[in-house]
Amino acid sequence: MSRLPFLKMHGLGNDFVVLDARTTPLDLSLQRRRAIADRRLGVGCDQLIVLEAPTEDDADVFMRIFNPDGGEAGACGNATRCVASVVMDERKTDQVTVQTISGLLESQKTGMGSNGLPVISVDMGLARLDWREIPVREACDTNHMPVGLGPLQDPVGTNMGNPHATFFVDDLAEIPITELGPKLEHDRFFPERANIGVVQPLGEGRLRLRVWERGAGLTLACGSGACAAVVAASRRGLVDRKAEVIVDGGTLTMEWLRDGHVLMTGGIAVAFKGELDASLLA
Incomplete structure (x- = not known):
């Protein structure tokens, strides 16, 4: 070649x-x-x-x-x-x-x-929320999945073409994501591994997000992770269906549409x- x-x-x-x-x-x-x-x-x-x-x-x-x-x-x-x-x-x-x-x-x-x-x-595309679609090991409420490690507990599961587990925390800066991310990515609860998102709600429709990406590690931005974050936050009542998601590299505008699709702008x-x-x- x-x-x-x-x-x-x-x-x-x-x-x-x-x-x-x-x-x-x-x-x-x-x-x-x-x-x-x-x-x-x-x-x-x-x-x-x-x-x-x-x-x-x-x-x-x-x-x-x-x-x-x-x-x-x-x-x-x-x-x-x-x-x-x-x-x-x-x-x-x-x-x-x-x-x-x-x-x-x-x-x-x-x-x-x-x-x-x-x-x-x-x-x-469509945010898939059923436990079989994410997928995870066992039947569960994907708004409160029984998996976690240390300060990361009780995540929301979403499939945006790839599997995501989104954890909510009070202070993102305190989370050692490079230590916890790879362990959670490979947790046996996720048969296809998972992207591990950590979100700090900031109020007024804004979310701070970092993602340990499956097969890639920590990145400056993860578009599908931002999709999962706004869906998860909306399911938990933390934002409406539209939010600004702030990642290490900048800001994405996200909207979970009424038809279940997620619109990303950046x-x-x-x-x-x-x-x-x-x-x-x-």
């Missing part, structure tokens, strides 16, 4: 290497995916994104998502906004539909950010363009 062009993009610091395989398929083994995502030996990213030709007539592009451990993910809200921006620019349109393994995500440009790039809203950025050396693709 020869040199391969890529885009380095991010949504609020949640960063991606974006590869285009729409015309020529890429042979990306587990080892190659890990090498590209490695921050010391490769380009480095929270997720590796591969664009493919869509398989459904209603879609404009298929987005495949890989975590740094090489495993495939079902959803990534910040990556969806980035990919939507790329396709909107190519097609000179303000609306595109992004296909993922979890379903179709409709995206719309709603304005321009201070960096001159689009602000994009994405319908992240900006994107292009960091740089480059080519992958053949040694990363060997």
Whole structure:
């Protein structure tokens, strides 16, 4: 495999290497995916994104998502906004539909950010709340799941194309998320592992969020985690169905619509363009 062009993009610091395989398929083994995502030996990213030709007539592009451990993910809200921006620019349109393994995500440009790039809203799909859909090990009320560790207890379960457990705390700064996150991610209560979100309600429709992402670790922003946070907070009566979710990288505007879908709005950025050396693709 020869040199391969890529885009380095991010949504609020949640960063991606974006590869285009729409015309020529890429042979990306587990080892190659890990090498590209490695921050010391490769380009480095929270997720590796591969664009493919869509398989459904209603879609404009298929987005495949890989975590740094090489495993495939079902959803990534910040990556969806980035990919939507790329396709909107190519097609000179303000609306595109992004296909993922979890379903179709409709995206719309709603304005321009201070960096001159689009602000994009994405319908992240239906928030799934049944214990079998998340999934968890045993039948339970997903508004109060019987799992926890130390100060993190009594989470809300949500599936936003991937499984989330959202914990509420009084002081997020006091939570050692890098210590507790990986242990909870791998807790046997979650047969497919889980993204671990920790939320501090701030009042007036604002939530402070950090997420230990399944297969990626602590990131500056997690779009599907922000979706899960607003759904969980609304179920607990802590916010209405709309909230600002403040992550380490910035702020997302989230709304849990009456039809059960979750709308996410935020900006994107292009960091740089480059080519992958053949040694990363060997």
